[in-house]
Amino acid sequence: MVLDPRSKLDHHGKVVALVGGVGGAKLAYGLAKNLPPEQLTIIGNVGDDFQLYGLHISPDLDTVMYTLAELANPATGWGLAGDTRQMLDMLHTYGETPWFGLGDRDLATHLLRTQWLREGQSLTAIVGRLLAGLGVKHRLLPVTDDPLATVVDTAEHGTLAFQDYFVRHQWQPTVTRVRYQGAEDAQMTDQVAAALDAAATIIMCPSNPVLSIEPILVVPGIREKITNRRGVCIAVSPFVGQQALKGPAAKLMGELNLDISVQGLFTYYDGLLDGLVIDETDREQVAGLAEQEKFTLMTQTIMNTPDDKVRLARECLDWVGRFQP
């Protein structure tokens, strides 16, 4: 594969985006603003799904869904803009100490999902219904409808369920190992398989590689489909100046002795990437790259405004159009 500086295709064929939570959702939003629904499939992480007060909660899927619907809380990136916390306040009155932010409007999502799951509907179908209710026409697919739980072995507290580590302990424990329980028995859905088979472009959004993208890649067959792709696969680095913009990615990967440099990310996504989009801040790292890892796009990767998201997505798509097999 070569990079043709002159080529700038308007048509990228079908695009698949792998996405986790807040950071990835921003790029997914930008992609959805650049591509019609039939050209984009967003595959979401379910490794951080969990049960709380009998509700099935899918934090990453909801973050992507609310972001696509332009309903996400701009201050946090997750939850619903303008949401209230009356239910949580009443739980406190009952002497409970809820540690997860359940907004009142957000509860409607959890109640419907939980009810529909109990009725036997698939998570895929449920996300589709919820998206339709919010007027979102782009597809968001859970990577699997089967149980898959990211768990974190820590030095201080032993094994923690993901949200226990991430929210209750605010990702402060030292991580010794990350595991994906149930992954080996999880099946990618037919829709996910078809989207990957049809993809001319696969984009790993700027989400935590270990906690957001990896729980997608570990589902049997996903990595093989990406490896055997007929098109291009790129990732957008979630790091700027070797720091995570948000969340535990840099801290956790350091604890796991994973290198978060540009070269380190190529190594982490071993053999999967044709190119990596990095922030201009990390320009000096490119000089030291090995020849086979030289395809990098340097740009402004921090997405604060809707325009930032649309612009970065556009740049990624333009760049991908220059890859020539």
Added chain:
Amino acid sequence: MVLDPRSKLDHHGKVVALVGGVGGAKLAYGLAKNLPPEQLTIIGNVGDDFQLYGLHISPDLDTVMYTLAELANPATGWGLAGDTRQMLDMLHTYGETPWFGLGDRDLATHLLRTQWLREGQSLTAIVGRLLAGLGVKHRLLPVTDDPLATVVDTAEHGTLAFQDYFVRHQWQPTVTRVRYQGAEDAQMTDQVAAALDAAATIIMCPSNPVLSIEPILVVPGIREKITNRRGVCIAVSPFVGQQALKGPAAKLMGELNLDISVQGLFTYYDGLLDGLVIDETDREQVAGLAEQEKFTLMTQTIMNTPDDKVRLARECLDWVGRFQP
């Protein structure tokens, strides 16, 4: 039993109140203000419990609980004062048409109850925990921890679940029959049995006789324990001027050819009542009473303010103190 006009005991022994929803809850509140926790047991109706969005909802128990905690919405008598409806609003966004009023703060009650039931706790224990959380020291006991569902056969819509009739159809269908599904297999709890055995006074609060009190009386053994009481049993009529103050009691009893006059209520509670508390408005009805039904207390039974509730409860207790075996 005779009525001694001079006797006015301060100590009534243990009191049991049978209670349904809003009207009954008001008197229960008044009783709780007149009696210490160890002297009062409130037995609540579970026939209108139902499931909605996966939540176990106990409308009558919650109304009593919130009323005792002085948290009930004064405008409606049910729900929590100052509660919001963000979750319901979001359900509408999803295209749902929720027909039951679930306040955001109220949801905390339903979520905890549902979770604790799934964990195997009894409804009795759960109501106790919720009451403790709200700082209520008086006991509220569901008549049974077993399934018991009031259903309504209607001329227009066939058989309706209770809340379907009461809330969704706003009690407008014509009722041909009321049934209490599961009643024959429901067991009164040990706590309910002990409270009735120990009761010197049993008070049927001004709740719907057919829809609120009857689902308590149909639990096997309850009627027998009241019949074989060692003390006094009175009821407070929920009717004023042959109209229900609230809800379907008069309309429904008319459809079932039940007489809601003073004499009619004695007949309805066949053999269970020593006396009936009625509104002064219904004074003229007493003249026609048969000798064995003549024990009536005429007073102001409409309870608008907290003072009304406390005063009516006080009058009931004073009156009961005049019954001499």
